[in-house]
Amino acid sequence: MLREVTAVRYVTPLREGGSMPGLVEADDHRLYALKWSGAAQGRKALVAEVLAGELARGLGLPVPELVRIELDPVLARSEPEQQIQEQMRASGGLNVGLAFESGALNFDPLCFEVPAELAARVLWFDALIGNVDRSWRNPNLLVVGGELRLIDHGASLIFHHHWAGAAGWTRRPYDAGDHALGRFAGELAAVDGPLAALATPELLGRATAAIPDEFLVDEPGFDSPDAVRAAYVAQLTARLAGPRDWLPALEVTA
Structure with a gap:
């Protein structure tokens, strides 16, 4: 379960990404960095953020803490830009936040080196979840004290936008041709077995359990939030089952 906090002060927009998250101070x-439930990407982006983030954490990858954030839309009064005001007002209630890391730098593959094993593990993880948003143009990686942090997974798990055709996604190859860590990644075969062994049904269950019910209710074709969670577990379990034919596409040349 994610820890729950309440936003008490809106600080500023973080003008990166399509949803333009907001920096808020909470009651702790x-x-x-608050991801708006009322953004154009909708609640499924928040579902992907939580599931992917908690799965990454369970695989030993560095992800900032994710929290549930309650937002009173009255805080929008301190934002002068009308478009952002409207997004804030549409996001009253439950949202998702990532712990803000002071002094964090945006990752630049030309300026930072990444250990080969860590780069391979991130590539493997992105292939598992089908993350299309970790390119060298938009790495969605931070550097804090010389260490990586993985952020912004809302564009992953795209099968949940069309559950009727979700089964076909489980074997879809992952195109890592412009992945931000492609030039650093070591041998993927060396990380495949250990990571697949960690991605147990128990871990998948814990990651899906962190998704708030509020983001899963009224999903067409499902009669309860737990039924939707079970579908996510089934999808990822099927993708993990051998042969993992989505892995060869990860072989990237610098």
Whole structure:
């Protein structure tokens, strides 16, 4: 389960990404990058953010803490830009936040080196979830004290936008041709077995359990939030089952 906090102060928009997250202070006196439930991407982007983030954490990858954030839309009064005001007002209630890391730098593959094993593990993970948003143009990686942080997974798990055809996604190859860590990645075969062994049904169950019910209710074709969670587990379990024929496409040349 994600820890729950309440936004008490809106600080500023973070003008990166299509949803333009907002920097807020919560009642625990910490800052968070708030992902709006009322953004154009909708609640499924938040579902992907939570599931992918908690799965990455379970695989030992560095992800900022994810929290549930309650937002009072009255905080929109402190934002002068009308478009952002409207997004804030549409996001009253439950949202998702990532712990804000002071001093974090945006990752640049030309400026930072990444250990080969870590780069391979991130590539493997992105292939598992079908993350299309980790290119060298938009890495969605931060560097904090010389260490990587993985952020912004809302564009992954795209099968949940069309459940009727979701089964076909489980064997879809992953195109890593412009992946931000492609030039650093070591041998993927070396990380495949250990990571697949960690991605147990228990871990998948814990990751899906972190998704708030509020983001899963009224999903067409499902009679309960738990039924939707079970479908996510089934999808990822099927993708993990051998042969993992989506892995060869990860072989990237610098």
